[in-house]
Amino acid sequence: MAKQQTIRKEVSLKGVGLHTGKEVTLTFKPAPNNSGYTFVRTDLEGHPSIEADVAYVVNTQRGTNLEKDGVSIQTSEHVLAACVGLEIDNLIIELDAAEPPIMDGSSKFFVEALEEAGIEEQECDREEYVVKEVIKYTDEKSGSEILVMPAEEYQVTTMV
Numbered sequence: 001m002a003k004q005q006t007i008r009k010e011v012s013l014k015g016v017g018l019h020t021g022k023e024v025t026l027t028f029k030p031a032p033n034n035s036g037y038t039f040v041r042t043d044l045e046g047h048p049s050i051e052a053d054v055a056y057v058v059n060t061q062r063g064t065n066l067e068k069d070g071v072s073i074q075t076s077e078h079v080l081a082a083c084v085g086l087e088i089d090n091l092i093i094e095l096d097a098a099e100p101p102i103m104d105g106s107s108k109f110f111v112e113a114l115e116e117a118g119i120e121e122q123e124c125d126r127e128e129y130v131v132k133e134v135i136k137y138t139d140e141k142s143g144s145e146i147l148v149m150p151a152e153e154y155q156v157t158t159m160v
Helices: 078-084 108-117
Strands: 003-007 011-016 024-028 039-040 049-052 056-060 064-069 069-071 090-097 119-125 136-137 147-148
Touching: 003 024, 011 108, 024 108, 039 069, 049 064, 049 069, 078 108, 108 119
Parallel strands: 039 090
Antiparallel strands: 003 119, 011 024, 024 090, 039 049, 056 064, 064 069, 136 147
């Protein structure tokens, strides 16, 4: 079984927030086993945190927005895509604003920063959901479909 992973050292990047237009500093920091992804708002008193958990998703129009105890993170999906794509399991994501910098609109700069920090294996086994049979969902209103199929390794194919 694969082990969980985090990063070796902290790394930061700066850019402009998509919705606010303000400069934002994002800092990735190593996190302990079994902690998952945690956003920390360093611009707010007490530095409140929000775990990247479906229970905290409040809006998915034009981004994946998280909210916990009145504190929010907007457009978290680009950062989280970089983490998942690099198979990083545990990470602290500090922000001095309500949203990450948009950079070029992709996850490229986040991936590059995380690779620069280095990826480090941790002690605990990774908890993985293994798809054993085809799962299909169709949204009748929009016609959108998602199809999940078993595979030997993590693989995503998207068609628009």
